Amino acid sequence: MQSELGNDFPLAKFLSRRIGVHSSALPDEIRYLVEDLMSNGKLQALVATTTIAQGINFPVSAVIMGAYNYPYVGPMPVRDFWNLAGRVGRAGQDSMGWVGISARDDQDLQNVSSYITSASGALLSQLSDAIDNAIRHAQSDFDLWLLVDERWSAILQYISHLRKQVQSQEAFLAQLEQKLQGTFGYRQLPADKRNFLRDSIRRYASSVSLADAKMSDATGFSSVSVRQIIGILATSGITPNDWNKNQLFSEQNQSMQKLVGIMLNTYEIKKSIEKLSTSERPLDQSSIARLIIDWVNGQSVSRIASRFYPGEEMNSAIQKTTQALYKVVAHSATWGLAALQSMPTSGVDWDGLSEIDKKRMANLPAYLHYGVNTDEGVLMRKNNIPRSIANRLGQLYNAAVNGEIFSQPTDSVNTWLSNQGRETWESARPAGSRLSGEEYKRVWEKLNGIN
Structure with missing residues (x-):
């Protein structure tokens, strides 16, 4: 933690008292190591934001929520609440789990109770609200629908995904109608909203070509966004x-x-x-x-x-x-x-581009994801090397394979890292780091699941 975030970052002191902190304001490797400590019973308490709910599975006897509201936003989405509640009392744990939400007074307690009660109607309410927004702009194009309510993006992306799978436009529209009829939220809507949603989705679906659908599916953007980006890029002067x-x-x-x-x-x-x-x-x-x-x-x-x-x-x-x-x-x-x-x-x-240059070009987004500026550094980060030593270790690996990093078997990096002794890890260690080379290797082994 000190090596990645600075010697004075206070969370390292909390760990010495068996208190962990987990939030999106921490690098991925540190969050993983904190989760590992919690999974192995090394922590007495974990102070966390709602990021802890994203699929993490370790024994928790209790969740205490300071509030059910997000600052400046309002009540947290019901989905976030149930994700948090689902952390406790799982099968195989010794005792029943419990969830507590702090309440300031009797009125606040009533508000909490009402919030929990509202969970069952959340999906229908979201869908109905999105339709209300769309009805107010019924004569507009779908790009305006997205502008006023981004929830439509997921619906439009799903339509594009389905279009890619079905070659025939007629079969696609029939299958889309069938999918819609089988949706619980759709069946619960009033007839007027049901008809509006069906007709609007058919109108959009009829405009989606197979090429649009493939590009939407490949990028994760709606076809509306894809068309806009293609147009903007064409006049941007990007070379x-x-x-x-x-x-x-x-x-x-x-x-x-x-x-x-x-x-x-x-x-x-x-x-x-x-x-x-x-x-x-x-x-x-x-x-x-x-x-x-x-x-x-x-x-x-x-x-x-x-x-x-x-x-x-x-x-x-x-x-x-x-x-x-x-x-x-x-x-x-x-x-x-x-x-x-x-x-x-x-x-x-x-x-x-040559095949190698195509791989280098496709690697550029990974530079952003991993915080490095070389292909070798990306390779190290993909194999769980901390960012602070990734570029340097990548240089050493590149030299070891004579610059042929793109032609190595998939297990080459892990094998090479496992075989490196103290001197290699020490030479990659940044000046002034609180970790020794051996400790960096131990961190890598932990991140890589090596006991």
Whole structure:
């Protein structure tokens, strides 16, 4: 934790008292190690945000929620609540689990009870509300529906996914109708909303070509977004040179800013970025591009934090920075860059690239995901090497295979890492790191499931 986030980061002190912290403001490797400590009974308590609910399975006897409201937002989605509640009292545990929600007074207690009672109607309410929004814009195109209510994106993506699987347009429409009729939420709707939804979905489905569906399925964007991106890229002036990694991740040119600007016009990506943007530190085209470039070029999280949030208390700055890095850069921007690459108007000359260069080009989004700027570094990160030593270990591995990293068998990296002695790990250790080379290897073994 100190090696990745700085020597003064306070969570390391909490661990010495068997108290763990888990949130999206921590790097993936640290969250995994905290989960491992909890799974093995090494922690007495875990203070966590709702990220702990995402599929993690370890013995928990109790969940105590400080509130059921998200700050400045309102009650948490019912799905998030049941994910949290489902952590406790699982089969195979010694005792029945329990969930507590703190209440300030009797009125607050009644509010909590009402919130829990409302869970069963949540799905129907969401669908009905989305239809109400659409009815207010019934004569508009689907791009306006997405603009006012991003929930439609998932529905439109599902339609595209189904279209890709069915070659015949007529068979596709018939199967779509059948799928709709079999949906519980649809059957519970009033007749007028049911008819509106059916007719609107048929209208959209009739406009989706097989090519649109394939591109939508490949990118995770609705076909509406795909068409918009293709049009924007065509007039953006993006050239093959803009995709050169030395250009793309350099502060001296505007390539990354251009691409981030296009991402911010994509409904599916814009929403996740808006959630982290604040009046004190708006996440705009320029700041996101700079965040990406610093992250990819190996700047430490603490250094990025001091640059991105100057004047703010360092621990708070680091938490905000890691949230921006792992939610915006490692997720949304990675997704966006990969999608832009695949568009026919992206400026990438795929047909003119060699097979090796195609692999290098396809690796660029992984630079954002892993926070490294070499293909060797990506390879190390994919094999659970901490970011702080990934590029250096990658260089050593590259030399060991004579630069042929793309032609190695899948187990080559793990085998090579397992066989390296103390000297190799020590040589990759950053100057001033609190971890020794042997300790880095132990961390890698733990992340890699090696006991």
